[in-house]
Amino acid sequence: MNNHPFTHLDALESEAIHIMREVAAECANPVLLFSGGKDSIVLLRLAEKAFRPGRFPFPLMHIDTEHNFPEVIEFRDHRVKELGERLIVRSMEDSIKKGRVVLRSENQSRNAFQSVTLLDAIAEFKFDACIGGARRDEEKARAKERIFSFRDEFGQWDPKNQRPELWDIYNTRTHPGENIRVFPISNWTELDVWEYISRENLEVPKIYFAHTREVIRRATGLLPVSHLVQPQGGERIEQMTVRFRTVGDMSCTCPVESDAANVDEIIAETALTRITERGATRMDDQTSDASMELRKKEGYF
Amino acid sequence: MFDQTGLLRFITAGSVDDGKSTLIGRLLHDSKSIFEDQLTSITNTTRKRGSEGVDLSLLTDGLQAEREQGITIDVAYRYFATPKRKFIIADTPGHEQYTRNMVTGASTANLAIILIDARKGVLTQSRRHAYLTSLVGIPHLVVAVNKMDLVDYSQSVFERICKDFAAFAENLKLHNITYIPMSALNGDMVVERGDHLNWYQNSTLMDLLENVSIEDDINRDDFRFPVQWVCRPQTKELHDFRGYMGRIESGSMRVGDNVTLLPSGLTSRIKEILRYEGPIDEASAPQSITLTIEDHLDISRGDMLVKTGDTPRISKAFDAMVCWLSEQPLDPSRKYLIKHTTRVVKAIISRIDYRVDVNTLDHETVNTLNMNDIAHVGLKVQLPIVCDDYAHNRATGCFIIIDESSNNTVAAGMISLA
Numbered sequence: 001m002n003n004h005p006f007t008h009l010d011a012l013e014s015e016a017i018h019i020m021r022e023v024a025a026e027c028a029n030p031v032l033l034f035s036g037g038k039d040s041i042v043l044l045r046l047a048e049k050a051f052r053p054g055r056f057p058f059p060l061m062h063i064d065t066e067h068n069f070p071e072v073i074e075f076r077d078h079r080v081k082e083l084g085e086r087l088i089v090r091s092m093e094d095s096i097k098k099g100r101v102v103l104r105s106e107n108q109s110r111n112a113f114q115s116v117t118l119l120d121a122i123a124e125f126k127f128d129a130c131i132g133g134a135r136r137d138e139e140k141a142r143a144k145e146r147i148f149s150f151r152d153e154f155g156q157w158d159p160k161n162q163r164p165e166l167w168d169i170y171n172t173r174t175h176p177g178e179n180i181r182v183f184p185i186s187n188w189t190e191l192d193v194w195e196y197i198s199r200e201n202l203e204v205p206k207i208y209f210a211h212t213r214e215v216i217r218r219a220t221g222l223l224p225v226s227h228l229v230q231p232q233g234g235e236r237i238e239q240m241t242v243r244f245r246t247v248g249d250m251s252c253t254c255p256v257e258s259d260a261a262n263v264d265e266i267i268a269e270t271a272l273t274r275i276t277e278r279g280a281t282r283m284d285d286q287t288s289d290a291s292m293e294l295r296k297k298e299g300y301f
Numbered sequence: 302m303f304d305q306t307g308l309l310r311f312i313t314a315g316s317v318d319d320g321k322s323t324l325i326g327r328l329l330h331d332s333k334s335i336f337e338d339q340l341t342s343i344t345n346t347t348r349k350r351g352s353e354g355v356d357l358s359l360l361t362d363g364l365q366a367e368r369e370q371g372i373t374i375d376v377a378y379r380y381f382a383t384p385k386r387k388f389i390i391a392d393t394p395g396h397e398q399y400t401r402n403m404v405t406g407a408s409t410a411n412l413a414i415i416l417i418d419a420r421k422g423v424l425t426q427s428r429r430h431a432y433l434t435s436l437v438g439i440p441h442l443v444v445a446v447n448k449m450d451l452v453d454y455s456q457s458v459f460e461r462i463c464k465d466f467a468a469f470a471e472n473l474k475l476h477n478i479t480y481i482p483m484s485a486l487n488g489d490m491v492v493e494r495g496d497h498l499n500w501y502q503n504s505t506l507m508d509l510l511e512n513v514s515i516e517d518d519i520n521r522d523d524f525r526f527p528v529q530w531v532c533r534p535q536t537k538e539l540h541d542f543r544g545y546m547g548r549i550e551s552g553s554m555r556v557g558d559n560v561t562l563l564p565s566g567l568t569s570r571i572k573e574i575l576r577y578e579g580p581i582d583e584a585s586a587p588q589s590i591t592l593t594i595e596d597h598l599d600i601s602r603g604d605m606l607v608k609t610g611d612t613p614r615i616s617k618a619f620d621a622m623v624c625w626l627s628e629q630p631l632d633p634s635r636k637y638l639i640k641h642t643t644r645v646v647k648a649i650i651s652r653i654d655y656r657v658d659v660n661t662l663d664h665e666t667v668n669t670l671n672m673n674d675i676a677h678v679g680l681k682v683q684l685p686i687v688c689d690d691y692a693h694n695r696a697t698g699c700f701i702i703i704d705e706s707s708n709n710t711v712a713a714g715m716i717s718l719a
Contacts, residue, residue: 008307008387010588017589018548021529025602025643049577050546050589053539054532136378143377162375164401164626166408166713167699169640173708187389189380 009196013046016184018168019147020050020131023182024057026172027129030182034060034087036068036076037247038204039133039185042193044083045200046184058131061088063118067228067249075205090121119155122179129172129180137189147186153177190245191270198263210243210261221254309515310389312406312439314430315416320447324416324485325379325392331492332381332507376406385511400433400659400673401626404713407437408699411515414443414506419452419482423465429659431466435473436622436675436715438695440518442470442478443509450484454497472662481506519586520694524552524560525613526606527642527687527697532591544575544591545600550642550696552608553585559609562598563687568609569596586696603644605687605697613689613697618651618681620717621700622691623670627711629704631670637711641686641700648702652679670712680714691715 023030032047034040047056062076080087095101095117103113122130136143146165151157163171174180185193197204214225216235223229225237228251242255243266260266315321379390391406393399407413413434417427434442444466452458459482470478481490482501489495492507504512532544554560558571574584575591584590592606600606607613625631631650639648654677655664670676691698702712 006307006588008382011308014548014587014589018529021546021589022643025530051530051532052577053542053544054534057530137380143379144375159375163710164405164713166405166701166710167695168409169642169699169701171640171701171703171708171710173703175708187378187380189382189387191382192387 009192009199012185012188012192013049013196015168015187016046017050019170019182019184020047022170022172023129023131024051026170027174027180029125029127030058030129030131031061031088031125031127032056032058032131033133034062034076034080035133035247036062036072036079036205037133038193038197038208039135041079041202041204042185042188042196043131043133044079045196045202048083056083056085059086059088061090061121061125061130063114063121064089064091064093065114065249066091066093067251069205069207069244069247069250071207072205072247075203079203088121088125090117090124092117095120115155122155127179128174129182131182131184133185134181134183135188135190135193136183136186145183145186147183148172149181149183150174151179151181155179157181191267194263194267194270198267204263205247207244207247207255208266210241210258210265212239213242213255214238215240215242215255222256224250224253224255226250308387308389309412309510309513310391310410311412311414311510312391312393312403312410313414313416314393314403314434315414315426315445315447319416319418320485321392321416324414324445324447324483324491325390327485327488327491328390328507329379329381331488332383376402383507383511388510400429400675401624403430403433404437404624404626407433407439408713410437410439411518412441412443412510412513413439414445416445416447417462417466419446419448419458419462422462423469425660427466428469428662431470431473431475432657432659432662435475436624438692438715440477440515441513442475443506444478444480445485445506446480446482447485449482449489449498450487454482454484454489456482456500459501479503479509481509520551520689520696521585522552523611523613523689523694524554524558524606524608525550525586525642525689525694525697526554526592527644528600528602528604528606529643531601542593543597543600544593545606546589546591547643548589549584549586551586551694552611553583554608555583560594560606561609561612562600563605563607563612564615564685565598565604567596567598569594569598571595603642605642607687613687613694614718615685615687616718617683617685618679619686619688620654620677620679620719621714622717623650623676623678623702623712623714625670625672625674625676625712627704627709628672629707629709629711630672631712633669636705638703638705639680639682639686639700639714640703641688642697644684644686645703646686647683648680650678651681654678677717688716688718690718692717 092113101113101116134142146162148170150163214237215222216231216237231237241259243258243260244255246253260269313321313325377392379392381388393402393406415427415430446459446462463480482498483490485491489497490505494505526547526549528545529547532546534542556571556574560571561568571592572595573593574581633650636647636649638645653667656667656674656676658665689697698716700714701710704711
């Protein structure tokens with residue numbers, strides 16, 4: 001007899017495991033995108049639940065902007081070693097050297113250019129499915145995206161021409177050169193992710209927790225001082241107690257003021273927070289109401 | 302058995318004019334699920350359009366094209382939670398040409414909210430929404446009579462609409478209907494009761510959403526386990542391990558139960574039920590688990606394990622209601638693929654018995670099916686499928702039709718076993 005109730009986390013977990021097994025069974029050459037961020041950390045636990053005692057039926061891949069926080073890269077390598085699975089790293093630096101990415105300045109945000117490196121890597125390994133940790137609650141364009149999201153030969157998403165998705169029967173079919181992005185945690189919210197991290201006792205990079213950091217105030221947010229971000233005319237460096245809600249490109253990922261020093265305190269804070277995750281932490285999503293949609297059409301994750 | 306209360310999925314059906322987006326905005330707003338930056342963004346857009354205040358309907362307009370045209374063109378998913386439950390809303394447009402979107406959103410829903418404008422009463426589109434709710438078999442239905450503020454919160458107006466709707470619903474065998482008068486604009490009877498509808502004694506919409514029992518929305522009687530993935534680690538320690546991985550679609554099962562493998566008909570017993578956390582004695586839908594069995598049978602993806610003595614239908618020809626989803630019409634001379642549970646087989650549509658006019662429910666004779674058509678058809682499949690009647694078991698009675706050349710999902714089907 002199962003004594004404990006079947007909670008919303010149990011329902012979301014079972015759905016995600018089912019999705020991962022469908023990918024493994026029906027796609028010829030899938031890959032799981034692992035960045036070291038909290039959403040992809042959850043994906044790895046779900047993959048363990050889906051496939052152990054077997055090995056993962058796909059490799060892991062990180063598209064490295066080389067603008068990552070060092071703590072996150074360290075964590076990434078540690079976690080992969082612990083799992084004993086295979087990690088592929090493809091770096092944006094390679095795309096820049098090949099002339100596939102042209103930056104206006106060295107310190108420019110690299111988030112938007114990740115698509116190029118990702119599409120190159122998909123072509124190199126002939127991946128037909130990329131499992132990612134995107135969630136529908138992140139952004140308006142994502143709210144309409146399918147769990148199995150089809151991309152054409154150019155890696156592009158056509159929001160008006162999506163395959164209908166009914167019940168939990170997923171159409172995984174592609175022609176050569178096309179691929180599918182699969183989002184097993186589509187139906188999770190930021191709070192669900194943290195509650196799951198707490199329940200499963202998952203380790204996350206330390207920068208998710210409150211720490212003292214040098215920051216500057218720019219536009220509507222705080223920016224972490226690093227070799228990529230230095231004070232410009234009039235800005236001054238401040239010491240603040242902050243934490244990151246997302247861990248992306250160091251040049252545009254903003255920390256928030258917070259004293260939350262452990263997962264339970266983050267859950268308490270997230271339950272009460274009044275700003276969306278992307279609104280608070282991504283300067284590149286604030287340029288217009290449709291920034292994410294435009295980037296996704298270009299092949300962004 | 303589980304106390305399955307954690308997650309409720311619902312669909313809202315109605316047009317922009319019925320205040321559907323306003324209702325969703327109201328649920329999110331009054332349950333404090335709207336973030337400040339979203340509120341700022343929609344306040345700005347409201348002002349840009351030359352209106353005052355906050356237009357809550359803007360919260361649910363997702364894509365750029367939709368914002369330009371001011372209409373919703375696809376299913377969007379929204380999330381909110383109260384201390385009692387997490388909710389997933391499938392927000393689907395009400396226009397006639399988007400029948401397919403409502404069917405899509407409805408396919409995963411526990412509950413449907415059909416919006417009716419109190420000034421207009423039960424319209425053709427309300428009947429269409431009711432029909433689709435019954436077709437897809439959504440277990441619970443709420444009829445939200447909105448804009449009560451524009452009819453002076455009149456009890457007699459509300460009661461007349463309920464009577465009209467009930468008469469129609471009777472023919473559709475729709476049960477579990479709850480009628481709620483409300484004003485989404487003013488917030489009456491959505492989350493708060495408000496001061497204007499004191500003659501209405503029953504629950505607010507939010508109360509109902511939080512407390513409606515969805516335990517029996519899944520078939521609890523018939524154990525159905527389609528095999529998704531066979532785990533064979535072939536390591537030194539687990540040399541002979543064969544785990545059958547999948548999700549229990551309905552019913553439950555214990556270690557030691559006698560099981561039959563379909564379609565082959567071979568039998569064995571459950572040896573272990575495994576999860577990542579360790580072995581358990583009993584499992585039930587909708588858990589994802591790994592099973593091992595006592596005997597060495599040749600089991601692969603697409604097979605189904607059921608309890609011996611409780612066998613579904615094994616069939617190469619069956620009838621179904623289908624909703625055509627594709628702009629490309631049905632070509633009755635072509636072969637298609639159908640995906641049913643974890644099995645993909647070649648199929649032909651051998652007959653179109655009739656098409657249903659979703660507005661009048663009349664049956665019409667047709668030679669093909671176009672987008673948004675709903676029809677009763679006969680199918681033949683190359684290899685047998687293991688299925689139940691959709692009305693008896695949604696999970697093993699549903700399928701999709703895929704066009705093999707474009708790879709598009711062209712139709713959704715619900716099996717009817719006479």
